[in-house]
Amino acid sequence: MQEITVKAPAKLNLALDIVGTDGRGYHLMKMVMQTIGLYDTITVQKQPEGTSGEEIILSCTHPAVPCNEHNIAYAVAHSFFDTCGIRDRSLRIHIQKLIPQQAGMAGGSANGAGVLAALNALYQTKLSLEELCRIGKETGADIPFCLTGGTALVEGIGEKITKLPDLPDCxxxxxxxxxxxxxxxxxxxxxxxxxxxxxxxxxxxxxxxxxxxxxxxxxxxxxxxxxxxxxxxxxxxxxxxxxxxxxxxxxxxxxxxxxxxxxxxxxxxxxxxxxxxxxxxxxxxxxxxxxxxx
Missing domain, CATH: 3.30.70.890 (GHMP kinase, C-terminal domain)
Structure with missing residues (x-):
């Protein structure tokens, strides 16, 4: 397997409050979150070993999205490789953007979650959802929820997720x-x-x-x-x-x-x-x- 395509849904906050800060200065939250059928599409492709100088090449359909180390997708891919001990990082990531930017819909975190899901399948590392969330939370607070999806109570800085029943028809x-x-x-x-x-x-x-x-x-x-x-x-x-x-x-x-x-x-x-x-x-x-x- 050389290529994986993932659909990464946007999220909405049905409820959100800020309840304090932790010892590191991060804000502590209480939220109810919901994924919706609005998706960025992410294609992750292995390159022949060494052909790109063991570097991650990132592209995006939206011109304002940074295609370098400042992109969550780029950063989370390196975290995945570090965690799994994978040395050759000859990889292409393409993001077809539909989720709006600066919207509060977790577009960047959805991309990070999508990349983690794709890499886990592409490299057959068989990491559990909990392990993927552990990698993701170090890069983006919303990544654990974007991996989990559905309807959920989300607390802490975004790492404490309690699944709720599916939202009623709407x-x-x-x-x-x-x-x-x-x-x-x-x-x-x-x-x-x-x-x-x-x-x-x-x-x-x-x-x-x-x-x-x-x-x-x-x-x-x-x-x-x-x-x-x-x-x-x-x-x-x-x-x-x-x-x-x-x-x-x-x-x-x-x-x-x-x-x-x-x-x-x-x-x-x-x-x-x-x-x-x-x-x-x-x-x-x-x-x-x-x-x-x-």
């Missing part, structure tokens, strides 16, 4: 305004304001367990909305609600916004309306998996 409309938000700046602004934790996750987890999508929608919460400062976030939320969304929320540190619909026709009409104003709009279902080999 449709997501996702819209990304032109402006992006830096995760680092969002955390800094949150810290500056000294905002206390205020999320009660029990209600959200109970609603998911009972298959109550209306209650899920009523308990959406994202602490970052309090510091994001983008007018488009509120505009998109209001548009979604006026189109029949049961709830709407910014995901992650932003700037993408999603609405939950129980009527596909209304969801389609909402996506069509949003596309008149925002270029990056998507209609997606929840999916019960992380990165998958195709």
């Amino acid at each position: 449709v997501f409309v996702v819209a990304k305004p032109k402006g992006g938000i830096s995760t680092q700046r969002a955390f800094a602004e949150f810290d500056r304001r000294g905002i206390a934790p205020s999320l009660d996750l029990e209600k959200m987890c109970k609603a998911i367990g009972e298959g109550d999508i209306l209650s899920v929608s009523e308990n959406l919460y994202n602490a970052f909305e309090r510091v994001c400062g983008l007018r488009d976030v509120e505009i998109i939320k209001n548009m979604m609600m006026s189109c029949g969304a049961k709830g709407a929320l910014m995901t992650g540190s932003g700037s993408a916004v999603f609405g939950i619909f129980t009527d596909r026709g209304r969801a389609y009409a909402c996506e069509k309306r949003l596309k008149e104003r925002y270029a990056e709009c998507f209609l997606c279902n929840p999916v019960p998996h992380g990165s998958v080999i195709v």
Whole structure:
């Protein structure tokens, strides 16, 4: 086997709160996360031994994505090789990008997770999901969830994952305004304001367990909305609600916004309306998996 292709899904935060910091200065989180049917496609190809000077060659369809050591996919591949003791690193990684950037949808982490899943199959290392998560978390806090996927309670810096029942039947409309938000700046602004934790996750987890999508929608919460400062976030939320969304929320540190619909026709009409104003709009279902080999 010389080539593997993986589909790496985006994630949404149904609930997100910041509850403190650890001894290293990392922020501690409490979140409910969900993977959706919006994918980057990653192709990983072995090169003949030594032909590329034992280097990883990275390419991407999006011109703004760095194709060097600053890319999570590049870094996590080296971590994989170090862990497994693989010396020859003659490898090509190509990313077909669809997940928006600076959106709070874990596009970079999804790519990292996809590369780990691909390398594990390509090199037949048979690492467990737990071992892959251990490698991934050192590079990106969202990588363990992007490997696991589905619906989950996520805590700590992203490494503590508790699987939840699959989300009840629904449709997501996702819209990304032109402006992006830096995760680092969002955390800094949150810290500056000294905002206390205020999320009660029990209600959200109970609603998911009972298959109550209306209650899920009523308990959406994202602490970052309090510091994001983008007018488009509120505009998109209001548009979604006026189109029949049961709830709407910014995901992650932003700037993408999603609405939950129980009527596909209304969801389609909402996506069509949003596309008149925002270029990056998507209609997606929840999916019960992380990165998958195709």
